[in-house]
Amino acid sequence: xxxxxxxxxxxxxxxxxxxxxxxxxxxxxxxxxxxxxxxxxxxxxxxxxxxxxxxxxxxxxxxxxxxxxxxxxxxxxxxxxxxxxxxxxxxxxxxxxxxxxxxxxxxxxxxxxxxxxxxxxxxxxxxxxxxxxxxxxxxxxxxxxxxxxxxxxxxxxxxxxxxxxxxxxxxxxxxxxxxxxxxxxxxxxxxxxxxxxxxxxx
Amino acid sequence: xxxxxxxxxxxxxxxxxxxxxxxxxxxxxxxxxxxxxxxxxxxxxxxxxxxxxxxxxxxxxxxxxxxxxxxxxxxxxxxxxxxxxxxxxxxxxxxxxxxxxxxxxxxxxxxxxxxxxxxxxxxxxxxxxxxxxxxxxxxxxxxxxxxxxxxxxxxxxxxxxxxxxxxxxxxxxxxxxxxxxxxxxxxxxxxxxxxxxxxxxxxxxxxxxxxxxxxxxxxxxxxxxxxxxxxxxxxxxxxxxxxxxxxxxxxxxxxxxxxxxxxxxxxxxxxxxxxxxxxxxxxxxxxxxxxxxxxxxxxxxxxxxxxxxxxxxxxxxxxxxxxxxxxxxxxxxxxxxxxxxxxxxxxxxxxxxxxxxxxxxxxxxxxxxxxxxxxxxxxxxxxxxxxxxxxxxxxxxxxxxxxxxxxxxxxxxxxxx
Numbered sequence: 001x002x003x004x005x006x007x008x009x010x011x012x013x014x015x016x017x018x019x020x021x022x023x024x025x026x027x028x029x030x031x032x033x034x035x036x037x038x039x040x041x042x043x044x045x046x047x048x049x050x051x052x053x054x055x056x057x058x059x060x061x062x063x064x065x066x067x068x069x070x071x072x073x074x075x076x077x078x079x080x081x082x083x084x085x086x087x088x089x090x091x092x093x094x095x096x097x098x099x100x101x102x103x104x105x106x107x108x109x110x111x112x113x114x115x116x117x118x119x120x121x122x123x124x125x126x127x128x129x130x131x132x133x134x135x136x137x138x139x140x141x142x143x144x145x146x147x148x149x150x151x152x153x154x155x156x157x158x159x160x161x162x163x164x165x166x167x168x169x170x171x172x173x174x175x176x177x178x179x180x181x182x183x184x185x186x187x188x189x190x191x192x193x194x195x196x197x198x199x200x201x202x
Numbered sequence: 203x204x205x206x207x208x209x210x211x212x213x214x215x216x217x218x219x220x221x222x223x224x225x226x227x228x229x230x231x232x233x234x235x236x237x238x239x240x241x242x243x244x245x246x247x248x249x250x251x252x253x254x255x256x257x258x259x260x261x262x263x264x265x266x267x268x269x270x271x272x273x274x275x276x277x278x279x280x281x282x283x284x285x286x287x288x289x290x291x292x293x294x295x296x297x298x299x300x301x302x303x304x305x306x307x308x309x310x311x312x313x314x315x316x317x318x319x320x321x322x323x324x325x326x327x328x329x330x331x332x333x334x335x336x337x338x339x340x341x342x343x344x345x346x347x348x349x350x351x352x353x354x355x356x357x358x359x360x361x362x363x364x365x366x367x368x369x370x371x372x373x374x375x376x377x378x379x380x381x382x383x384x385x386x387x388x389x390x391x392x393x394x395x396x397x398x399x400x401x402x403x404x405x406x407x408x409x410x411x412x413x414x415x416x417x418x419x420x421x422x423x424x425x426x427x428x429x430x431x432x433x434x435x436x437x438x439x440x441x442x443x444x445x446x447x448x449x450x451x452x453x454x455x456x457x458x459x460x461x462x463x464x465x466x467x468x469x470x471x472x473x474x475x476x477x478x479x480x481x482x483x484x485x486x487x488x489x490x491x492x493x494x495x496x497x498x499x500x501x502x503x504x505x506x507x508x509x510x511x512x513x514x515x516x517x518x519x520x521x522x523x524x525x526x527x528x529x530x531x532x533x534x535x536x537x538x539x540x541x542x543x544x545x546x547x548x549x550x551x552x553x554x555x556x557x558x559x560x561x562x563x564x565x566x567x568x569x570x571x572x573x574x575x576x577x578x579x580x581x582x583x584x585x586x587x588x589x590x591x592x593x594x595x596x597x598x599x600x601x602x603x604x605x606x607x608x609x610x611x612x613x614x615x616x617x618x619x
Contacts, residue, residue, distance in 0.1 A: 027550065029551075031551075057441055058443070059553070059564055061566065069570045085566070085579075087553050087566065087581070091452070094459055094460065118439060120439060120441025120442075120590075123588075123589035144243075145242060146242065146246040146619075147243060156250065162252070190256075190543065193546075194570065194571045
């Protein structure tokens with residue numbers, strides 16, 4: 001397996017050259033990092049080049065890296081903050097690849113849409129837009145998908161509280177469902193802990 | 203003559219044929235679907251966000267609640283992902299137990315799919331028969347995990363405990379007389395493995411019954427043949443996997459192509475369709491159940507002959523034995539740390555995928571070294587199948603939409619997450 005993945009890594013280096021910003025082979029998985037400007041072109045190459053042939057996009061998701069590696073949820077401020085990570089599969093060569101692209105602007109994260117390359121990306125990109133507020137340029141139907149009609153905010157961002165901002169209840173007087181601010185107290189049963197390296201090894 | 207315009211129909215979310223809470227906005231030209239726009243998310247529980255706030259093991263039971271028709275197999279990719287990050291090995295017996303329960307839940311899931319699919323299309327009796335068999339499987343799951351549905355049985359590092367030596371028995375009460383109880387307890391005299399073997403003996407006969415009812419049935423064929431056909435090229439473009447992809451004639455199964463655990467030691471075949479329509483996908487699922495039955499029988503044989511541990515002995519991951527924990531300081535500390543703080547997973551990222559009953563079920567996990575995941579993304583087959591609704595339903599009659607929903611095999615716990 002590992003010989004095969006090294007061949008994949010070599011192919012990627014040869015074909016993409018300097019456009020591959022970072023190429024890592026860790027734990028039996030190849031990760032390719034590209035710049036937002038090259039993203040769409042590289043996606044096409046990955047699908048069409050006979051030595052790569054990634055026919056299928058298995059998964060695409062947004063990631064918010066703002067508090068990576070810290071126990072502080074919000075204040076950490078890592079930048080660039082938003083990334084789009086996709087997992088590709090080649091049936092011809094039977095290998096997988098992870099592609100990561102960071103959105104350059106934290107306040108207005110935009111990356112290109114790969115829906116024209118892999119049509120299956122459509123709903124994945126809608127989901128990443130809904131949950132993280134990442135915009136996909138070239139996507140022709142970028143609507144919210146999982147959250148409620150008229151939902152405000154992007155719930156999977158790290159600064160969005162787990163309990164949310166509003167809750168729904170039925171108002172007997174008005175005889176309709178109304179929104180009101182949440183009444184739940186945020187509670188963390190087990191605190192988030194990151195141990196230093198070699199902790200407990202004496 | 204008055205001009206006839208397209209009109210829009212709202213389908214669901216409380217319609218029984220939507221398999222849960224799917225809202226479909228259908229644009230119709232007469233009875234022909236021009237555009238189908240699924241509105242999902244009515245069951246969105248933010249599972250992935252909840253996991254960021256729970257420890258690794260606390261997150262595990264959420265996996266059961268995704269696709270609530272195939273519970274144990276959902277837990278599998280989550281455990282695989284954590285194991286790959288931790289770099290631990292599952293004992294060989296634990297691997298066999300997992301594979302056996304993966305296949306049992308695959309049958310469990312396909313039975314549910316078959317029953318409700320046939321119910322939607324109009325074969326009302328099917329659901330009664332398939333739920334009869336599901337009852338037996340519920341008993342198997344209950345015997346091993348204590349819960350009939352949401353087991354929480356797999357753990358990073360193995361499975362929670364070994365298979366029980368005895369099955370619970372029925373007793374005489376005012377609803378069941380001695381004769382009934384005796385008949386019910388007949389298969390339960392031995393261990394759990396005996397009970398499962400009894401089930402695998404009976405199951406091919408049940409499958410033949412279903413085939414008699416459906417496979418050659420004229421109405422069933424009229425409703426399914428040629429409906430929702432997808433070419434292999436489109437199936438790949440749309441990101442299909444599992445029976446949806448194999449129904450279109452692409453021989454791709456992760457159990458064969460990228461074998462995990464002990465699948466490379468087991469003997470089974472992969473059924474493939476020809477036309478890519480609903481009928482082919484139905485046939486693929488029927489054959490998959492027969493193959494699962496074969497795999498289960500091989501696992502039973504192996505498990506009978508080879509006792510051993512089912513859980514890793516790494517105390518950073520698995521709880522220590524109760525006796526040792528009471529007697530030794532070292533084990534006591536491990537126990538305390540494990541249950542108060544949880545597992546610490548080294549920083550990194552991993553994508554673990556398995557061949558789920560619906561297709562590829564992937565878990566993408568990012569860890570930053572904490573006792574909780576930094577981000578988890580669950581890739582479910584049903585979400586991707588439903589995304590193709592518009593393309594598959596276009597040009598078909600409104601009644602075919604119900605058939606297509608059935609063949610897509612959607613369960614909303616998994617689509618909405």
